[in-house]
Amino acid sequence: xxxxxxxxxxxxxxxxxxxxxxxxxxxxxLRGLFWYRQDPGKGPEFLFTLYSAGEEKEKERLxxxxxxxxxxxxxxxxxxxxxxxxxxxxxGYGGATNKLIFGTGTLLAVQP
Amino acid sequence: GAVVSQHPSxxxxxxxxxxxxECRSLDFQATTMFWYRQFPKQxxxxxxxxxxxxxxxxxxxxxKDKFLxxxxxLTLSTLTVTSAHPEDSSFYxxxxxxxxxxxETQYFGPGTRLLVL
Numbered sequence: 001x002x003x004x005x006x007x008x009x010x011x012x013x014x015x016x017x018x019x020x021x022x023x024x025x026x027x028x029x030l031r032g033l034f035w036y037r038q039d040p041g042k043g044p045e046f047l048f049t050l051y052s053a054g055e056e057k058e059k060e061r062l063x064x065x066x067x068x069x070x071x072x073x074x075x076x077x078x079x080x081x082x083x084x085x086x087x088x089x090x091x092g093y094g095g096a097t098n099k100l101i102f103g104t105g106t107l108l109a110v111q112p
Numbered sequence: 113g114a115v116v117s118q119h120p121s122x123x124x125x126x127x128x129x130x131x132x133x134e135c136r137s138l139d140f141q142a143t144t145m146f147w148y149r150q151f152p153k154q155x156x157x158x159x160x161x162x163x164x165x166x167x168x169x170x171x172x173x174x175x176k177d178k179f180l181x182x183x184x185x186l187t188l189s190t191l192t193v194t195s196a197h198p199e200d201s202s203f204y205x206x207x208x209x210x211x212x213x214x215x216e217t218q219y220f221g222p223g224t225r226l227l228v229l
Contacts, residue, residue, distance in 0.1 A: 042223060044205075045220070098216075103155065
């Protein structure tokens with residue numbers, strides 16, 4: 001069964017204090033791994049898609065990496081506006097709809 | 113980036129009434145749309161997958177007669193919560209799949225908060 005586990009559940013950082021969020025996954029054939037950001041009371045905002053081990057993508061202070069078992073979302077010198085819940089999801093090749101399997105998210109709080 | 117809208121953004125209704133939520137992909141066509149439900153401090157729970165022109169596929173435990181889904185066009189899907197009860201109060205989020213060549217990306221709407229009194 002496809003599964004996604006995110007850690008830590010919550011993370012509190014000081015502004016400028018870099019860190020990483022982890023997404024471990026098991027899937028029967030990875031079609032794609034997705035990172036989203038969700039602010040309170042809003043829908044998830046798409047950040048990145050990664051397709052194969054070794055792939056990396058960057059956007060401003062965020063960098064996502066992928067191995068065969070996990071993905072990391074690195075946050076460099078975070079600012080308070082980076083505070084949000086970060087969701088990881090995988091899409092496998094099994095099933096008719098290829099639906100996304102979500103983790104429970106990491107709640108990030110960046111203090112000024 | 114691709115934009116998905118939802119309407120209304122919030123709704124309060126009396127128990128027993130029906131509520132319709134619209135989901136539109138504004139700048140792309142979506143053959144597949146998804147409806148999710150999210151409880152406070154929990155992750156997204158997929159309710160159903162809707163394909164344009166065909167019946168929706170519901171996840172296990174989701175009542176298809178209670179949550180009616182219509183995907184009438186490539187840019188519009190609707191979710192109707194029939195005979196709503198307080199336990200149906202939740203945050204409902206739609207998502208539309210955009211395909212660009214071999215790349216598929218799901219974009220989410222801003223969500224609809226439903227409160228049933």
